[in-house]
Amino acid sequence: MALERFFRRKRPTKGDEDQSPAGLWMKCDACSAQIYRKDLVANQYVCPECRHHHRMPVDARIQLLADDDTFELWSGKLTPRDPLQFVDTKPYPERIAKVQDQQQRPDAVVTGAARLEGEDVALVVMDFFFAGGSMGSVVGEEVTRAAERAAEEDRSLIAVTASGGARMQEGALSLMQMAKTTVALEALSERRLPYISVLTDPTTGGVTASFATLGDLIVAEPNALICFAGPRVIQQTIKQDLPEGFQRAEFLLKKGMVDDVIPRQQLKERLALYLRLLRGGLAKEVPEVERAAVI
Amino acid sequence: MALERFFRRKRPTKGDEDQSPAGLWMKCDACSAQIYRKDLVANQYVCPECRHHHRMPVDARIQLLADDDTFELWSGKLTPRDPLQFVDTKPYPERIAKVQDQQQRPDAVVTGAARLEGEDVALVVMDFFFAGGSMGSVVGEEVTRAAERAAEEDRSLIAVTASGGARMQEGALSLMQMAKTTVALEALSERRLPYISVLTDPTTGGVTASFATLGDLIVAEPNALICFAGPRVIQQTIKQDLPEGFQRAEFLLKKGMVDDVIPRQQLKERLALYLRLLRGGLAKEVPEVERAAVI
Amino acid sequence: MPLSFEQPIVELETKISDMRSYAAEQGVDLTDEIQLLEQRLERLKKETFANLSRWQRVQVARAPGRPTGMDYLQSIFEDFTELHGDRALGDDPALVGGLAFLQGQSVMVLAQQKGRDTKENIHRNFGMSHPSGYRKAIRLFDLADKFHLPVITLIDTPGAYPGIAAEEQGQAWVIAESIRRMSRLRVPAISVVIGEGGSGGALAVGVANRVLILENAIYSVISPESCAAILWRDSTEAPKAAEALRLTADDLLQLGIVDRVIDEPVGGAHRNPGSAMERVKGALVEELAALMSLTSDEWIRQRRERFRHLGEFDLV
Amino acid sequence: MPLSFEQPIVELETKISDMRSYAAEQGVDLTDEIQLLEQRLERLKKETFANLSRWQRVQVARAPGRPTGMDYLQSIFEDFTELHGDRALGDDPALVGGLAFLQGQSVMVLAQQKGRDTKENIHRNFGMSHPSGYRKAIRLFDLADKFHLPVITLIDTPGAYPGIAAEEQGQAWVIAESIRRMSRLRVPAISVVIGEGGSGGALAVGVANRVLILENAIYSVISPESCAAILWRDSTEAPKAAEALRLTADDLLQLGIVDRVIDEPVGGAHRNPGSAMERVKGALVEELAALMSLTSDEWIRQRRERFRHLGEFDLV
Ligand SMILES: [Zn+2]
């Protein structure tokens, strides 16, 4: 778990638009075309040449999904502690301070209320540019609170995930966030409120193995890497090449793991349709079903 | 479904001991050893040479499982009708009359109450020597009544299956017995009474695809053929050889489909242990669990 | 390619069409003659389809051009949105499922899907599901229960696929489990046999409160070909087997196996798919409305009772 | 092969044994000398094991001869009867489960199983489960719920297996589902980390009402080796990583991640498996008895609350 190579990167990708003159143009990772950065941003970070879905900053994602002026921020009041007094080549608090400064938020997730084509939702959007979207106590608590509050306020929950896994600097406490976020979703289930997870590139490790894959519906963005163990770890373990497209969204669709792969331009519309369909069930009170005995 | 080649056989196996002098000795199907028939019978129809589990007549099976003098017959009052007026080379009623006469029972199943190492059980034992153990309306009804009565009388249910599938001479009515027997098991589930199915050679088609594989625990006898589609059908469909051991009990154990493969000599003891373990749960009333949301 | 017994119909249709062309080209008035032929055509179609043998119905049930599951999903439902995968083994193209509106009501709809051409037939495995198809059905039943969505299933399969992987992955196990799961639905469920209801593979998604069938659809414990191969040792005796098996809509209604037969347009659904599908829609809307007065417990009880009482036997 | 820091202990043990042989052979009385050495040995063991570094504990947690899951199943439970298979993908030997009695009470018990020798290690995939292992766990949780059987899980795995098939079959999906299913158990559940609690693969069967750990067992979000490989780009820095990760029983007790530490016999469980297992049994019996006063709703609520409150953070 915890593919947190991110912390080691010399020049972490910011995710925000780079305002330096050199940043006006950029090369597409996928097709190598030179693209004008503003065009990419205007196109929801989808390459106009090859349709490659670049990683999307949190603010842009919220703008993509929330109806105009409807987003109300919930998260942001919690900041990491250093329960292990974790030091590798640098103390954990120093690393966190630096990335907080860079990303201008206390940790790797943003949550809030919004309307999505008029539907009341709670949004959970992970920030991969913040320490690789790793899940420690703050991310776990924010996701948990968002799920609980969504249930209280009769909102559907949409989680847009992007994560390198658990945050190892908080040790087993990070691991426990997998159970904590899973349990938090029960509040929604009990009220039969839809929870849809949107898996974006990359969603890995402890986040994939907890709330990300527990959506009533699970959708993915094109070509997103979605896995438990990262490709490098697997390659080191099995010492052989991985199949073409392995662990990518389209591969997982074939393997039966996601409901659909949805291009970013259609994402909002599709989510809205799902919500209308899932919330249009019989009004009548239907008691809990009995549990199937054994499969 | 409905692998009822049985009806076509010129000299159907009787299952009972053949009392003619020529029948004193027989050749083991598996190891070709000449065995004295009485030895085979005394050994629960398991070859003393190679341990091959021969098909077992119903009466011997009941004797194997029920404590002495505890078996009370429930079935036997229902006999097939001919709802389709089915005729192939011979009318269905003629065929049935002949096999009824031969097997001395009205259809391919025997049910009743018994004690099994002191545990109160209902037994359902299929007779493969009766029209290939095919399931028509009578078999479906007898299984259904046995499950319902077991629930009423607070008995666990043990079903020993052997079947070529649905009985095609009763057409879609036979097919519906799959749903009927499945639904009948609900009475046991609701009272949390254990249902254990014992799959013997051969269990195929509509019986496998209904009550036989819905046991809380599912066990199989060594080398038993257990399948939905028979090997010949599959071979005709895919035009290639089948893997070694395909659809046999040990193969299914590896594929995760049965809880265990149990030699006949240990069967009673093991069933008794399962029942003691399953019925030894907390006495406290535990309300129904809520149904898992998805998956 | 028309079915053999449709040949006279097709010939008459050709004749009418030729006559029309001729009239137009030559500028002669053949209105009366054409009208006469059209009346004859209508009569011929009615007679032919009123007197189909059981084996001919089997052929109609499988006729090319007959609307498939996906055709219904796309035409009589609004906003059908497919949900893929069983979360375990894969995504079976032979069983399509998803969310949709039926006249404004959210429903969960599942359809067994044969191909509409050779390429699609291969992709859909001729409508024969692997275990992942039934696992997907179970998953969608769970979802329907959670969100109170009525369930509609459209049945059209020769049967569950008999193959190595299918057996390894527990084909029998998932069919049994799907039967059980569907019987436990706490929402109303309606099944329609739209083409071929092939044995356990069909019943796995057919444990509904109301089971409807199109006039020329069939539902059988075994295909006529396989039945003939076993009983007459010759699969070309399928017509005999079809007779013996009593597998037509009317037969099944008499046996209590289906609750309602939906008439097809004259000449069969494949000659007028739009009209056939509209009739199915009408029946679904009606049946669903009628079921709405019940509660969850009643839907379950009704469904259980329905199947509990199927079977015919005598006392010894 | 002893662990490196056990070398002095082993040498002393050898010396005592040699002395005994010599005394017997030569017929001389060395009782006093031997007794002295034995006292020294006892002191040495106590000191050594009282002052183990975190990395040394990792080694003890993985030591050959340490009792494995199956050892517990066979020695502290009565009538353990294995239930095989997940009814979907296979039967995972790395996760063993079944029915048993614990001091007369029927329970469902699951154990992650490493090998006791090379051959078994290969068979058990070194205790690393594939998705079928977690699916089996889910199936057994269902069964436990149905028959009111308390659930006991014994945790000992380096982690869930990272492989091609495992990913294709949804390793992440089944771990998440297993976590959820276990959190929903309507019966009491107790987990014991008996060796290595390796990340999500361990937590999948660790969502219990009470989580216990043996004195020299570990529980960690990542293995020290992998952590070192990432942070120091050198897996031989694992000792440093082990320190940083705070993965020992005492650390975890302080962090609230485990509820109770079970002392091992002096010298570690691998030097006295019988005694270690008896201590685990004692703790299980005690804990289960204490849980019995609650109801199903309370077991669920308690379990949820327990995990709901794990995590440390500050206000901005
Ligand atoms: Zn590009």
Ligand SMILES: [Zn+2]
């Ligand atoms: Zn033999």
